[in-house]
Amino acid sequence: MAGSKVVLEAEGIGMRFNLSMEKVDNLKEYFIKSLKKEMRFNEFWALKDVSFKLCRGDRIGVLGTNGAGKSTLMKVCAGVFKPTEGTVTKHGRLVPLLELGAGFDKQYTGAENIFLYGAMLGLDKKFIASKFDEIVEFSELKKFIDVPLKNYSSGMRSRLGFSIATTVKPDILILDEVLSVGDAKFKKKSEKKVLSMMDDGASVLFVSHSMKQVKRICNKAIILEQGRLVAAGDVEPMLEKYDEMLGGVDDE
Amino acid sequence: MIDQFKNLKRYSFLLQELVKKGIKLKYRRSYLGILWSMLEPLLYMIVLTIVFGTLLGHDEKSYPVYILSGRLLYSFFNGATKSCLTSIRKNAGMIKKVYVPKYIYPMSCVLIDFAIFLLSLPVLFVVSLVLGVYPSVSTLFCIIPLLNLLMLTYGVGMILATVGVFFRDMEYIWSVATTLIMYLSAIFYKPERIFKHGGMAVYMLKVNPLFDIIDNFRSGIFGESINWHYTLYSTVFAVVSLIIGLFVFKKRQDDFILHL
Numbered sequence: 331m332a333g334s335k336v337v338l339e340a341e342g343i344g345m346r347f348n349l350s351m352e353k354v355d356n357l358k359e360y361f362i363k364s365l366k367k368e369m370r371f372n373e374f375w376a377l378k379d380v381s382f383k384l385c386r387g388d389r390i391g392v393l394g395t396n397g398a399g400k401s402t403l404m405k406v407c408a409g410v411f412k413p414t415e416g417t418v419t420k421h422g423r424l425v426p427l428l429e430l431g432a433g434f435d436k437q438y439t440g441a442e443n444i445f446l447y448g449a450m451l452g453l454d455k456k457f458i459a460s461k462f463d464e465i466v467e468f469s470e471l472k473k474f475i476d477v478p479l480k481n482y483s484s485g486m487r488s489r490l491g492f493s494i495a496t497t498v499k500p501d502i503l504i505l506d507e508v509l510s511v512g513d514a515k516f517k518k519k520s521e522k523k524v525l526s527m528m529d530d531g532a533s534v535l536f537v538s539h540s541m542k543q544v545k546r547i548c549n550k551a552i553i554l555e556q557g558r559l560v561a562a563g564d565v566e567p568m569l570e571k572y573d574e575m576l577g578g579v580d581d582e
Numbered sequence: 583m584i585d586q587f588k589n590l591k592r593y594s595f596l597l598q599e600l601v602k603k604g605i606k607l608k609y610r611r612s613y614l615g616i617l618w619s620m621l622e623p624l625l626y627m628i629v630l631t632i633v634f635g636t637l638l639g640h641d642e643k644s645y646p647v648y649i650l651s652g653r654l655l656y657s658f659f660n661g662a663t664k665s666c667l668t669s670i671r672k673n674a675g676m677i678k679k680v681y682v683p684k685y686i687y688p689m690s691c692v693l694i695d696f697a698i699f700l701l702s703l704p705v706l707f708v709v710s711l712v713l714g715v716y717p718s719v720s721t722l723f724c725i726i727p728l729l730n731l732l733m734l735t736y737g738v739g740m741i742l743a744t745v746g747v748f749f750r751d752m753e754y755i756w757s758v759a760t761t762l763i764m765y766l767s768a769i770f771y772k773p774e775r776i777f778k779h780g781g782m783a784v785y786m787l788k789v790n791p792l793f794d795i796i797d798n799f800r801s802g803i804f805g806e807s808i809n810w811h812y813t814l815y816s817t818v819f820a821v822v823s824l825i826i827g828l829f830v831f832k833k834r835q836d837d838f839i840l841h842l
Binding site for chain 2: 347348358405408409410411412426428429433435437438442445446449450451452453454455
């Protein structure tokens with residue numbers, strides 16, 4: 331889709347972590363270690379020189395083995411990590427569906443968490459109140475909505491997180507392994523919801539280890555290997571290439 | 583930073599929610615709930631009056647008001663700075679996954695404790711009336727030390743929040759430091775006694791901005807003449823700590839996530 335509007339552009343993203351061999355977080359150790367010259371910082375570039383563009387209506391699948399930097403890249407795009415190098419430019423509302431229910435408070439009830447989590451996503455009170463019933467409905471947690479979250483199962487928490495995060499109409503949607511939330515029924519339902527959001531014009535960055543899902547949802551794909559972008563293009567050839575890289579391990 | 587504070591409007595609802603959460607959860611599942619915010623300082627006042635009233639021989643009628651006014655300010659400072667210190671680490675779950683301007687966390691800590699402080703002010707008011715300390719025009723002056731206290735607490739809170747991410751030891755250091763600050767704030771004794779003796783202690787009292795703030799606050803409550811030196815010193819101290827706090831926090835906030 332040449333010439334269509336770019337909604338998210340990553341330019342030369344580099345993300346460096348200092349992996350100190352032992353985590354030093356108190357003064358005494360710090361002094362002792364630096365006196366003994368034992369402070370070993372292992373520089374590790376989780377991402378290096380990654381550039382790509384997400385155009386309106388595009389759905390990019392992000393492929394790569396474990397530790398290739400997919401999740402780091404998604405967090406950089408979502409603004410959680412500030413990249414060591416490079417810039418990310420965004421146009422429009424971005425909704426990250428990273429690990430769901432991250433901002434939940436365990437002592438709070440489901441209902442209270444809806445407002446808290448909504449607030450964290452930058453929504454206002456009126457909007458959340460107007461969508462409250464819809465969220466409860468979609469999460470299928472009506473019976474438990476006044477129960478403290480600590481009594482929820484992890485599936486229930488993710489369902490609630492997913493339901494809250496998907497009430498807004500985003501321009502950019504970042505999905506990191508979230509379509510494997512809950513039971514088979516909820517999986518289907520959440521995939522349907524994401525597809526309908528895409529029909530409404532949301533552009534998508536999609537991380538999944540399931541190549542079938544990527545094929546179903548995406549029209550383009552990028553492949554990351556050890557923090558570097560090794561290939562980008564339409565989804566079919568990319569999937570083939572990725573399959574080759576994996577050495578033909580069967581998917582699912 | 584200025585851009586970030588423009589963000590404040592967008593995130594004001596989050597701030598509200600965090601404050602609400604802090605207050606709600608603090609008293610949830612206790613039978614008396616929010617009443618504790620009034621009961622606790624009242625009980626403390628009674629204990630301190632009994633202990634130090636007899637020990638130090640303060641038998642004037644208004645001594646409980648003296649204690650209560652000092653303790654309320656100190657416990658706000660103490661509580662808020664301590665929760666700021668751990669605010670980033672406690673919210674690691676959020677910080678790692680959703681982008682929210684990070685200054686919101688220490689700010690919500692300060693506001694939670696300030697709200698609880700405001701809730702306990704009626705106790706001070708009632709106790710004052712009962713013991714014959716009546717409000718007057720000079721009571722209005724109390725706003726100035728309170729503003730200074732707020733700035734000081736947020737400034738110190740942001741410094742602590744930053745340091746707390748990188749050095750866990752700070753928790754222990756700070757809890758000892760706040761004890762020292764408490765004894766140097768003249769909460770249950772009259773500073774005149776110390777001044778009479780002179781020496782190092784006088785200097786330490788006057789350097790402690792909380793002492794000056796509490797002294798100013800009491801001058802307002804009791805309708806006594808205000809020590810403007812204290813006002814000036816504590817205002818400058820508060821503004822400087824706020825500036826340092828903002829600067830340090832801004833400079834290191836992007837590194838927080840790598841250490842959580």
